[in-house]
Every structure is written in C-alpha cells, then in structure tokens.
Amino acid sequence: MQNKGLIKLFAILFGLVSLYQLSFTFFANKIEDDAKVYANTKGIDKNARQKAKLERNYLDSVANKDVIDLGITKYTFDDVRSKEMNLGLDLKGGINAILQVSVKEVLKSLSNDSQNSAFNQALSSADDRQKNSNSTYLDLFFEEFEKVAGTTKLSDPAIFGTKALNEKITFNEENATVKETLQKEINSSIGTAFEVLRSRIDKFGVSSPNIQRIGNSGRIQIELPGAQDIERVTRLITSKAELQFWEVYTNADVQNYFFTANTKVAELLKDNSLVEKVKDTTKTDDIDDLLGESADSTSVTQKNLFTYLYPNVAQSQQQLSSLVAQARVLDTATVNNLLGKKEVRALLPNELKYVKFLWDYKSNKGADGSDLIGLYAIKGNRKDIATIEGDVIIDASQVFDQLNKPEVSMTMNSSGTKQWAKMTADNVGSFVAVVLDDYVYTAPSVNQSITGGRTSISGGTMTISEAEDISTVLKAGKLPAAARIIQAQVVGPSLGQEAIDASFLSFGLAILLVLAWMILYYGKAGLYANVALVVNILFIFGVLASFNAVLTLPGIAGIILTIGMSVDANVIIFERIKEGLFKTKGLKQSVEEGFSVKGALSAIIDANITTLLTGIILYVFGTGPIKGFALTLIIGILTSLFTAIFITRILIDRATDKGANLTFNTTISKGWFQNINVEFLKKRKVAYVISGGIIIAGIISIFSIGLKQGVDFKGGRSYVVRFDQTMNATEVASTLKDAFGSAPEVKTYGSDNQLKITTAYKIEEEGQNVDDQVQNSLFTGLKSYLGTTTYEDFKPGFEKEGSGVMSYMKVEPTIADDIKTSALWAVLGSLLVVFLYILLRFRKVSFSIGAVAAVFHDVLIVLGVFSIFYKFMPFDMEIGQSFIAAILTVVGYSLNDTVVIFDRIREFTGSHPNWKYSEVVDKALSSTLGRTINTSLTTLLVMLIIFFFGGDSIKGFMFALIVGVAVGTYSSLFVATPIMYDTTKKEEKNK
DSSP: OOOHHHHHHHHHHHHHHHHHHHHHHHHHHHHHHHHHHHHHHHTTTSOHHHHHHHHHHHHHHTTTSEEEEOSSOEEEHHHHHHHSOEEOHHHHOEEEEEEEOOHHHHHHHHTTSOOOHHHHHHHHHHHHHHTTOOSOHHHHHHHHHHHHOTTOOTTSTTTTOOGGGTTTSOTTOOHHHHHHHHHHHHHHHHHHHHHHHHHHHHTTOOSSOEEEEETTTTEEEEEEETOOOHHHHHHHHHSOOOEEEEEBOOHHHHHHHHHHHHHHHHHHHHHTTOOEEEOOTTOSOOHHHHHTOOOOOSEEEOOOGGGTEEEOOOOSGGGOOSEEEEEEGGGHHHHHHHHHSHHHHTTOOGGGTTEEEEEEEEEEEOTTSOEEEEEEEEEOOTTOOOSEEGGGEEEEEEEEOTTSOEEEEEEEOHHHHHHHHHHHHHTBTSBEEEEETTEEEEOOBBOSOOOSSEEEEOOTTOOHHHHHHHHHHHHHTTOOSOOEEEEEEEEOHHHHHHHHHHHHHHHHHHHHHHHHHHHHHHTHHHHHHHHHHHHHHHHHHHHHHHTTOEEOHHHHHHHHHHHHHHHHHHHHHHHHHHHHHHTTOOHHHHHHHHTSIIIIIHHHHHHHHHHHHHHHHHHHHOOTHHHHHHHHHHHHHHHHHHIIIIIHHHHHHHHHHTTOOOOSSOTTTTTTTOSOOOOGGGGHHHHHHHHHHHHHHHHHHHHHTOOOBOHHHHOEEEEEEEOSSOOOHHHHHHHTHHHHSSOOEEEEOSSTTEEEEEEOTTTTOOSTTHHHHHHHHHHHHHHHHHTTOOHHHHSSSSOOSSSEEEEEEEEOHHHHHHHHHHHHHHHHHHHHHHHHHHHHHHOOHHHHHHHHHHHHHHHHHHHHHHHHHTTTSSSOOOBSHHHHHHHHHHHHHHHHHHHHHHHHHHHHHHHOTTSOHHHHHHHHHHHHHHHHHHHHHHHHHHHHHHHHHSOGGGHHHHHHHHHHHHHHHHHIIIIIHHHHHHHHHHHHHHO
C-alpha cells in the first residue's frame, strides 16, 4: 500500500482532534455532575423544582470561571458547554415542538378582518381541504376564491385593497399579482415570528437550543434539550409578540434614586446576614463563595445594590443617556429582586412613582470578559399601558442613510401617525424605547417631532445586523397570530437519564461481544480489526462533537449498526485473504489481493454506497431523532470505510513485514465455512413458496387486523406515566373512559408500574389551553392511583421522585398526514435510488430487479410481522417515523448483503467463462456464505443486546431491525439472487 506515512499522519491527527473535541464533553459532564451533587446536598428537604433551580444557580455561578487552562488558551464553563457533544431529548430530556404560524390569520389581518362573503367562504373551504392536502394554505385559498369570487378581485377595497396595503396592492390589480404580494407578506410574517421565537429561546438559558424554519410551510421547529420547566417553555413559544413604545427616563433622572436605594439595600442585606464572605484560603471548595453562601471566612465585605448594578452616572448634559445602568447577565435576577423589594420601591420620588426597569435584549462583553447587559428606566403608568402599541406599524425595513450607514425605516398607520407625532413632540431632546416582550431593543433620542408617519431610527454605532433586528421587532408588532404547537414531544430528565444508562450499557456489551468474537474467529488478525474498530468509534464521536451534532437514542443504534458494517468490511477482506491462503498464494500476496479492488474492495464500496444512499434519504426526509440516526449512520459508514481499509491494512502489513504468521483463524474457528458447495438455485422454488406464504399471511393481516399507527402517523396525544405501584392497563383504560369520553389505548410500557396512554381526545380543537385541559383530565382520571402526587408534580418536566408524566407527545392530524406522506416518499425514493445505482454498477436490469424484489420482500414481511404480533408483544410495535427509519435501514442492510453476493457473481462470471450460469451463481453464493453468516450473526447478536438492555422507547425500533436483518440475510440468498437468475435467463431466452 502506498502513502502509508500520510495515512498514519492523518489517522493520528484525526484521533488527536477527536480526543480534543471529546475532552470538552468530559469537562462539561464533570461540572454538571458537581452541580447535581451540590443541589442534592443543599436541597435535601426541597422538591424537584427547587433542586433544579439550585443546580441552575450552580452552573450560572461558574459560567465565566476558567475550567480548562492550556496556558495560551483558557476555556470558561460557557466555552466548554458550547463545544460539548449535544444530547437529544430522549437522552437529556426537554421539548421538541413544531409550531404553525396560521396563514389564515395572516390573510385575515392583511384584509383588516374583511367581512366579504367570497373571501370568508374561500377561507372556510381552504380549512376543510387542508386536512387532506399537501398544498400550501395560500394555494388552497386562491383555488377556492376563484371558484366563488365571480367578478370580485382580491384587490377589491373590501378585501386586500385597503389603505394599509395601498402602496403594495393597487386598485383592480390582477389576482395573480396580488397572490405574489400576499406570498411576500406571509413569508415576512413567518420570518418575523421565527426571529421573535429565536430571541425568546436565546434568553431561555438551555444549552444547544435549535430553531429552524421548515421550508415555506409556515412551520417552525424548536428543540430545547435539557429544558425542564415545560409550562414556561410552552408559554414562551406560543404567546403573541407584544411590541410597545414607551417614554423613558434618562440616567440623570434616576441616579439619585439609585444612590438612595443602594444605602437601603445595604441595610437589608446586613439585616438578613446576606453578606459577601471573603474566601478562607484553607477552603477546598469555593462554590459557596461564588453563590454567596459561604459559612466560614476570616473577613466580611458588606454587599449593596452596587455590588450587582453599575449605574451610568451623568456628570454633564452631554452624558445624558437612556441607558441608566449595567449588570452582569448572571446578576439580573438579583437586581430585579432588590429593585422590586417594597422597602426599595418606597424610596421612589413621586415623579418616578410608576417607573419600571427593563433589560436590553442583548448583552455585550465587559472589560473583565463577563457578559454585561443594559438597564433602562421606563415611564410606566397606573394601568401599565404603553403610549403606543405595536399594531400601528404597517412596515419596517433596514435601509441605508445618505452617508451609507445602516438605519431602520418605519411606517405607521393613520392612528399611529397621530400618536407618534404627539409622543415625539413631547420628548424632543429625550428618548423613547422600542420594547418587545419586555426587552428593550432600542431607545433612540428624539431630535424633532415626527408628523409624516414615516420614521428613521439610526445611531452612530448601529450595525446592519442591529438594524435588521430592530426592523424585525417592529414588524412583530403587526404579527397577526401567535404560533400554535401542532406537534410536540416532551421527555422528562429522569426518563432521559434512564435512557442514557440503558443505551450505554447495551453499547458497552455490544462492543465487548464484537471484540471477543473477532478475536475468537480470526485470532491475531481479529485483534487488528478490533483496534481499527475502536479507532472508528473514536472518530465517529469526535466528528459528532466537532460539528455539534445531536446524539439521540436512535443515533446510538446507528453507531452500533455502523460498527456491524465496519466488522463486515473486515470480514469480507479477511475471507478473501483466507481464500488466497487456501490456494497457497502466500501471505503477502493474499493480503495484497484481499485489499485490492479485484478482491474485497469492490464489494465493500458497493455495499457501503447503497447504505450511504439510504442514510442520505433518511436524513433529507427525517426529522428529530430520525435525522440523528441518519447522521450517525452516514458518519459511521465513512469512518468505518477508512478504518477497515487503511488502519487494518497498516497493522496487518506491519505484522507481515516483521514475519508474523497470520492465519486469519484460530484452532476453534479453523475449517469453519470451508469447502461449502450448496446448490441454492435448486431450492429457489421452495423458497418462493415459503416467502409467498409468509407475505400473503402478512397482507391478509394488514387488510384485516391492520397496523398500529403511532401518534405521529394518525394524530393524537401519548403520555408515558409512571406510578408507585404495579398497574393494570385494562383497568386504567376503563377508568379513563369517563375523563376522555371514550376509552384511550393503554399499554404497559417497560416496567409494570409504567403505562403508555394514547388518546385522540380534543386533538381537533385549537387553542392555547387545550393541551393543559387534556392533561388535567388525565390527572383527574388517574387521581385514585396517584396517591399524594399534586398536579404540578404530575406534569412532565423536572426530576420525578414519584408518580407522574415521564414523557409526552402530541401530533395534530394535519401534520400527521404530512409525516406519512414524507415517509412514503422516503421509502419510494430509496428504492428508486438503489435501483438506479445497481443498474449503473452492474449494467444489467436483472440485478436491479432482483435487489429491489428482495427489498420489497423484506419490507412486506416486516410489515406483516408487525401487523400479526402487535397485539401480543409486551412492547410498542407502532408504525411511525422510527419504524420508517428501521425499514430504510433494513433496505440498506439487505442491499449490503445482496450487493456483496452480486459482486462475487460478476467476478466469477468473468473468471470462469466455461461454467454454466447456474453453477456460477451457486459457487458465488457458497463462497460468500461464511461472510454472510458471520456478519449477520454478529449484527443480530448486537441488536439483540440493544433490544434487551436498551431503553423501552427503542424496543419496537430494534425489533423491526432484528426481523429485517434476519429476513434480509435470507432474501439475499433465496430471493434476490434466484430472481436475478430467473430474470437473466428470461432475458437471454427473449434475445
């Protein structure tokens, strides 16, 4: 092998980079474990919510503390946390939601809530059609409007030809042109909603939040791993944006109050013994000092308001500013608490009586590297009503002034123009603040009264991105509707931790099994393959950490699957080397041929490409955990190819150069699968009958019994509830019948004290409180089984110390239809791509027909098994997104087997031109049988370990894979190859 030095260098550098990236995860986990210990120690008598708060306080206190010191570079905990490997909801807990911005509400808002009958009839018809259509709501609305409008146009003054839109839609404009304008307005509204949500989520404080738009559907996906206060998250992401314009006090107006308040705060803190302890040098743990909870010290420093708040003092008229103070981000809660105390508020002079203090929407770095955030003093009033509300905004955009500096252009309606003219006239020489969701986005000075309704907001240091943020905020003022959750998945941290423990236990056992088997079967060569396998695992996790990818439970299954494929590559190579040794070609020549394109390399590349294509399709069509599974599968295939082909080769070449006697077997495995000569084709008709019988039975079951569709395919809500005692599922279903109107589906989930409860109760109803109403009904129905558990403790989120909801999933019927459609396209797309690839690679239609027929065979059998057995198995056998991922994985695995065999058939056809074609096929099948059985048994044993020791949520997924791998191995021998043979003979006969 050429360029060994370059490959060694690359492998070493890749390994070092992987270790470096994973080190951040190690340090982050250590500090998070310390936080849990601290919370448990300090919160012995406190509930889960209070302990979670203590844990969060601990992590906040060390956020800017150096935890890694490399001399030249230092990393704070915030730095480390941003680089650690991200865990998905099923491993860490949290919430994953898809929100829908209502296009209908946008249209109604743009029409100024038009009462035109054709307009409203079109909206109603579009509502009905959307339930069973993949078209956009806007397209459906236009189609329905054309049916009922007659001569009325959308540009009619009674619909969209309003004064507010007169600059964008002219009178009597054609419907097609209006449609383009409305599409832009809808896109703008969705974009604004996205930015508002992103701003809120950034302030929520979870690590690795993710928010993204889903095409042009008006949907926004949000993932918040680690979020525990689910109620607060839901409120945060579904409430309507509140844009307000307020008058503000200057720093000079409030500085005397701040100094007075500072003295009072010092007295309050002294009275409560809340003083800052100077750290004793004999102490070994300084976390109490960071949190202000130290018990022992040698000296005491009195705290006051200015310990946390840094006032912006105005020494002259030129230093007047709307920014009244700054504070560390970590101290904002403390400042809010101190300024909100009644003793401190009592010091306010009459002119500041209704002042309310709001923070800036973003922070900046201070001189010491800490994150500082600005404070503003808003001129409140008795009713707490803003001078101007955001609904008066018509449009806003980022533009450039005459000096080519960024600024914001804002336009108001007639009502807003009058209010703005008065507000600016009253505040010439002072400031006004633009506030969204109680955060100040800008508080510019007013130079003169603005009477035209069009305003420019500028600042000497305003950047383009800041101007874009402000224009987005201003447009949020006319956001027509709050986003609605149409799909949600909530996993409690307790269930997440259990999933981590179970998955890593199964992962460890699977790895040990594979390592032991390779040594047992191949001896010293197996040891070299194991080294490559461990390096492969390091590379996979290193890449995931480097790209901040999210590791999920299906992702871990994907890693284990790629480990099986990595072993398969080594098995193919080693079996070819053994063939060479059997023919007495010598060790070096056999190794050279085994690693060559004419040897094992061609089959390995073909097999991995087919699986890689399947993984790519999964990644494109999948969401959430399925996308995570696909990503790890793709990464694993690429890294396993490198390690199996290059790392193993380097180790084996090194051994042969030193004169080692590699036999690629042991005294136990010597002679296994040697000199096999099975006439497979003579048995093909029997195989056809067996396969046909199983498939027919499955199809009958599918059409008579059906398949158990998961919530993500049929819509509904699903709760995993844990109890303090063993539960009877049938009894609970009967008990909940009164609460839900009809008996929900109830099944034991994992242990006997855990149930999965699925219901379609109120799933068609919309509204922010419906989810809570359904959950309350569930709690009421289960009250007799829950003992002393309160509703607050019953709800998902926080660590569960007793009974309660461990996880929750909701999918509305509309998005369920979309998920099913995407899944169907994913399966069909994968089959088409694989068919074309095999056709391109083998240049015979018969090969493609054989491979695709085997895939259909495998999929139909897996579906039939799930239909026949789902009522009897003690675990979920639902047909959902995870099942589709399993099916596509089975497709990839089955093709992997088939391609290896086809590759050998192609080789034998060229090297043995005098053989009958049936003899070529049988010999090829027999020569690859050792590899097929070896790889399949290893993969099946690994999957069985995951099935028995992995988490409950993955059992159905793993069962589908187990059935699929077993059937796929069978089909590659008795379906794909025989059908390819029969098709080839038919082609030749026709010719």
